[in-house]
Amino acid sequence: MLTGAAHLIRLMPLLALLGVSQAMAQTAGNPPAPEEGLWLAQDHDGVFQIGHCGDTLCGRLIGMLYDGPVPKDVWGRSQCGLVMLTDFRLSKDENVWRGHILDPETGRTYDARIHAESAEVLKLRGFILGIPLFGKTQTWTRYHGTIGPECKLP
Template sequence: MMPRLVSRAAVLLVALFSFHAVASPAHRDRTASGDVTGKWLAQTQDGVFDIFHCGAEICGRLVGMDYEGPVPHDVLGRSQCDLTMLTGFTPQGDGQWQGKIFDPEGGKVYDAIIWSPSPNVLKLRGYLLGIPLLGRTQTWTRYTGHIGPACKMTK
């Protein structure tokens, strides 16, 4: 009974790691070593992030938003304009940077990986429990538009 259980566990582990290597979009297209710095339009097209070097790390702050009325605030009451939301990103090899991303509406901090597979594309994968498989990847594009006062994106 025990040898059969061990072999089933081994098969399950191999299948799980194989699935992760094939199915994970974060793993599949992290081969380029493009520059992740600059201004990036979020996938939802309602925010622009300025990603920059902060010492040996990469950081990012929200510098543009599409909103009506007063400037949006996070759950702690801070203005989202110029709010640093990406912190502590360190190089991991193959052009990947791993750090943390802050969700201003929920107040939670998630693990994240960023990389740029091509000059005008940035991938950001936020995940839970230190396991990239338990996450979601967004595709951001390089931003070339203008940002007005109070982080207002101009149309």
């Protein structure tokens, strides 16, 4: 008769195989969202990298147009690398991602929605009081350029 430890040792290869299969199934079943990638803001003054942060999408400012020192947020932190899009969750009934966007100059966070209109176009709508009617929509485009040191756009 096998002890508990010996039985577990004999089952380890099978458990490992099941774990690998399950991980592959999860990866294969979750293709990247069309909203993921690099996006140039509407005014062409910033590039955001949007991707998964756990089970949500988030976005970080990775490129900016500026002269002089790197711009700082209201708390004196560099805006380079600042996470400004947070907690975006897919709303299946509307096929949009709902989350929050940070205004680094005021420190205020607003409700927001994002959705890929096409492979090259992202719509972002920021709004107040949880009411999209009280907001503004921007059109961002897929970014294919380069980014220099300290988030400097060419």
